Amino acid sequence: MITEYEKLKAIEHTEKLASLLVNNDEGALFYKIFTNFITKSSPIKKVNFKESSIRNSKEMVNNLSEMLKYVVAVAADGASQKIYTTGQLSKYFGVSITSINNWVNEDRFIGIERTARNKQIRIPESTMWRSANGELISVKEIIEMWSNEHSKRDSITKNEELIYLQNEVNFFEKKYGGSYEDTLKKKEQLTDSEHYDKDEWEYLLKRIQK
Numbered sequence: 001m002i003t004e005y006e007k008l009k010a011i012e013h014t015e016k017l018a019s020l021l022v023n024n025d026e027g028a029l030f031y032k033i034f035t036n037f038i039t040k041s042s043p044i045k046k047v048n049f050k051e052s053s054i055r056n057s058k059e060m061v062n063n064l065s066e067m068l069k070y071v072v073a074v075a076a077d078g079a080s081q082k083i084y085t086t087g088q089l090s091k092y093f094g095v096s097i098t099s100i101n102n103w104v105n106e107d108r109f110i111g112i113e114r115t116a117r118n119k120q121i122r123i124p125e126s127t128m129w130r131s132a133n134g135e136l137i138s139v140k141e142i143i144e145m146w147s148n149e150h151s152k153r154d155s156i157t158k159n160e161e162l163i164y165l166q167n168e169v170n171f172f173e174k175k176y177g178g179s180y181e182d183t184l185k186k187k188e189q190l191t192d193s194e195h196y197d198k199d200e201w202e203y204l205l206k207r208i209q210k
Contacts, residue, residue, distance in 0.1 A: 007076035011069050011128065011136060018064035022057055031060045038067050070111035073126045073138070082125045084139065087203045089123060090168075092139075092146045097168060097200045103129070110136070120199045165208050172201045180205060 002010075021030040084092075086100040093100065104112055104121060110128040112121065125140040169180075175197070176183040184190065184198040 002076040007072055008136065010072045010076075014068040014072065015061065015065040018061045018068055022060045022064060027057065027060065031064055034064055034067050038070065066111060069128060073110070073128055074124075076126065082140075083122045084125065084143075085203065086121050086123070087168075087200060087207070089139070091164070092143045094146075096171065097204075098171070101196055101200070109139075120203065162208060165204050168204050169201070169208070172197060172204075 021027060021034075024030075086097050086104070090097045090100050101121075103109060107113075108130045109123055110130065112123055112127060123139060125138065125143065127139045128136045129139055129142065130136055173179060180201050184194060184201060187194070190198060
């Protein structure tokens with residue numbers, strides 16, 4: 001079993017290890033092996049190997065460090081993974097879905113990126129989240145803290161949840177100037193940002209209808 005302390009210590013040294021792997025005669029080979037492994041085995045991030053990368057040791061070290069962080073996070077998780085949507089995480093982090101999406105775009109969730117249009121992001125609980133002050137905390141820890149806080153008071157009521165969901169819907173209605181049916185649902189050509197919003201808006205409406 002890998003303890004939380006051991007996991008954080010390993011993550012702290014990923015850049016040093018990446019540098020050791022890259023800065024030797026077979027550095028490009030190690031980089032290519034790790035890249036291909038992550039591409040084939042990771043359901044959350046596809047790393048495309050580029051021949052140009054092997055001519056830039058700094059780029060290889062940075063990329064390999066991120067891959068090693070992902071490997072450490074998965075290796076340290078002793079149980080089956082729970083996977084969360086951005087909508088679910090917005091509740092646990094206490095922010096809007098838009099904020100969660102922005103954090104994904106800013107690489108605040110280590111190893112998570114959008115892989116395709118119209119595909120809702122799924123974030124495993126072992127994923128490390130980088131706070132504003134640079135601290136790394138696992139998604140699992142964030143959810144546990146949320147659960148502990150809410151266990152000290154009455155569980156959230158159905159009405160409170162509906163208010164939260166409706167507020168998120170109101171945000172999108174104000175942003176696009178109308179209901180989902182009158183805006184993004186009928187629009188044929190969507191930008192990447194609109195595709196992401198469309199997915200989240202649909203998810204919110206389904207939650208309200210349950």
